[in-house]
Amino acid sequence: MKNFELFLSGSGIPIFYIKIGLGFVFSFLITFFSIPTIVKISRRKNLMDEPGIRSSHLREIPNLGGIAIFYSIGICASIFAYELFDLYKFLFASLIILLYVGVMDDIVVMRAYKKLVAQIVVSSLIVIGSDIRIRSLFGIFGVYELEYFVSVIFSIVTFIILINAFNLIDGIDGLAGGYSVICSALFGISYYRLGEYNYPLVILSVVIIGTVLAFLYYNLSNYRTRKIFMGDTGSMLLGFLLAFTSICFIDIFIDKNLIDVPRYHLQSAPVVAVAILILPIVDTLNVIMIRLYNKKSPFDADKNHIHHKLLKLNLTHRRSTFYIILYYLMIVGVAYYLRHINVNLLLLVIISIGFFGAYLPDLLYRLRNNKN
Secondary structure, three states: OHHHHHHHHOOOOOHHHHHHHHHHHHHHHHHHHHHHHHHHHHHHOOOEEOOOOOOOOOOOEEOOHHHHHHHHHHHHHHHHOHHHHHHOOOHHHHHHHHHHHHHHHHHHOOOHHHHHHHHHHHHHHHHHHOOOOOOEEEEEOOEEEOOHHHHHHHHHHHHHHHHHHHHHOOOOOOHHHHHHHHHHHHHHHHHHHOOHHHHHHHHHHHHHHHHHHHHHHHHOOOOOOOOOOOHHHHHHHHHHHHHHHHHHHHHHOOOOOOOOOOOOOOOOHHHHHHHHOHHHHHHHHHHHHHHHHOOOOOOOOOOOOHHHHHHHOOOOHHHHHHHHHHHHHHHHHHHHHOOOOOHHHHHHHHHHHHHHHHHHHHHHHHHHHHHO
């Protein structure tokens, strides 16, 4: 890799910016040129997503777009952000396991407990093996540093929740992909501002943005022959990587007294991370509460997700996606503006605004019906 970097440095441009540019371009192109082949094979072998009780589409659509997402991220991240795989030995292994489980589920539909077991294994590998964990709550509910065992369990549960939460918002065209682009951009900008020690994470974020933008070109296509979904493969991979980047973000603000590692301080770091990932968190909590209130299993499929509520207002997939992302992007803005207030108060504000957004479509629906 040193020879590779020496080759890149010959242009006189800082290596980091070359990696950023090449990482984005190649991640985009790999996905862009991979998906048509996946669509063709999916149609030929009838590997399609059939409309179901929770579906918001009416026709069979290929759902193996996650393979292209993995292919692109696996190649580009390991070349342009190879430091991550040196530092976190089990990161690539975790991605491979999620790829296998996701593809199996997209093709033959795995039982929920089998997927859960795989998610526990993956989360344990990255938390215990690579030591990516939540070490402190920074004073949330009066809790600061967590004991190792508590930290491990809490982190594993967090990974599992975010993987599944991101899977649940993948219900309309562009939402999961668009939201992952926004999250990756926000984390990438944050890492860039926090200094060159975090540059590999910036490159990873850019690679995710590149590959997902290429996927969105097909996912949002008006031509049925081009359209594709990311499936569980894509949503689990992106959910896992966003959980990974968010926990790394929180970890930056913990002073580990390591040589050559800069020291930063932001008391509200966990809440800012929650604000960036607020949509899948609120949407998942909301549907679980509704199902429990109606005395149903939390795992039963229904149409109580935020995107389903916007579709009830006769909005298109694209408009629904745009309004959802715009609203929850506003929450990130609020979190950033208020980042220096009491951490518990900020968490309350963010969660409150998040849940208000979840019930705003219901309010608009009732007001419209009352007028009619």
